[in-house]
Amino acid sequence: MKHAELLAWLAAPADFAQGAALYAQLGGSAVYQQLFALGETGYSRRVLVEQLQLLTGPVQEPAPEPVADNRQLPTDNSQPGTAPAPDAGVLTGLRAQLKAARDERSQLHAQLTAPGLRVTARCKLAHRICALTDQVQQLLASEQHVLTHGRLPGTVATADVTDAGELRRRLDNLISLRSKVRRRPERAGELSALQAEIDLIRTKLMPTNILLDVNAAAA
Structure with a gap:
């Protein structure tokens, strides 16, 4: 009922x-x-x-109608595509951010019912909860994109970058971000992914590897 x-x-x-x-x-x-x-x-x-x-529970999909005996089912000779392997380091970082955002949102939900909470404080909490909800949705979308395409949307994966200038720019940004994350205990889960990305860039910046990448891109 x-x-x-x-x-x-x-x-x-x-x-x-x-x-x-x-x-x-x-x-x-x-x-x-x-x-x-x-x-x-x-x-x-x-x-x-x-x-x-x-x-409400999962939606039940209607069963397909049976095909008459005198009809021939189409034959699909296409080979299923192979999805690229997702970047494990990126996934780890995304999921750490997702957990942190969800945890903070849950804590703020609990604070909304605190006795004696002023209206202005309640409004601030509500706005922050809304922002965290949007962040969670964006992180979930990014996670799904990585699982489907192997990398984050919009940005070329570091493994595919051959330009030394771009690699150095990313390296500087990552080192700066790593310093900030180290000062935030709640973001400790992101460090391994950041370090993996830094190590990858440093490896690619070795003169021999840069030459190999450029030759591969030109082939």
Whole structure:
């Protein structure tokens, strides 16, 4: 019965309080229940809809219609493409950032219900939570791109860069970033990926390797 009510609410999600009550009855996260108890905002409504959609369970795909005996199925002679291997160092860095963003967001959610919290402080927390939610979505998209294409979107992987000037620019930026990360214990998970990238660039900057890369690019 509750499942039917849930589907009905999602079809026309007008009453925020009713949706929050459904979420509580269906055993949703206590942290989100505390958020919804604070009342409706644009952010809390968006989260409520997303969480209730998750509670509906996986969508069942309809079974394909059977093909009549007198019809011949098309033959697919194409070979499946081989996806490039994802960069393990990049994935490690992305997932460390993703965990840090999610952890901070969870902590801020809990702080929203602190007694005596002023409206201005609550607004700041809500804005930060929204920013972290956007960051999480971007990191998830980047992670999926790496898994599919083997590298981050938009930027040529360091392994494919042959220009010495570009390599030195990246090296300077990475060394500077590594120094900053070392001062942030919560970002310690990123260090291994940064160091791997630095080591790769230094290897590529060796005179013999630069010549090999240039010759390979010209071939």
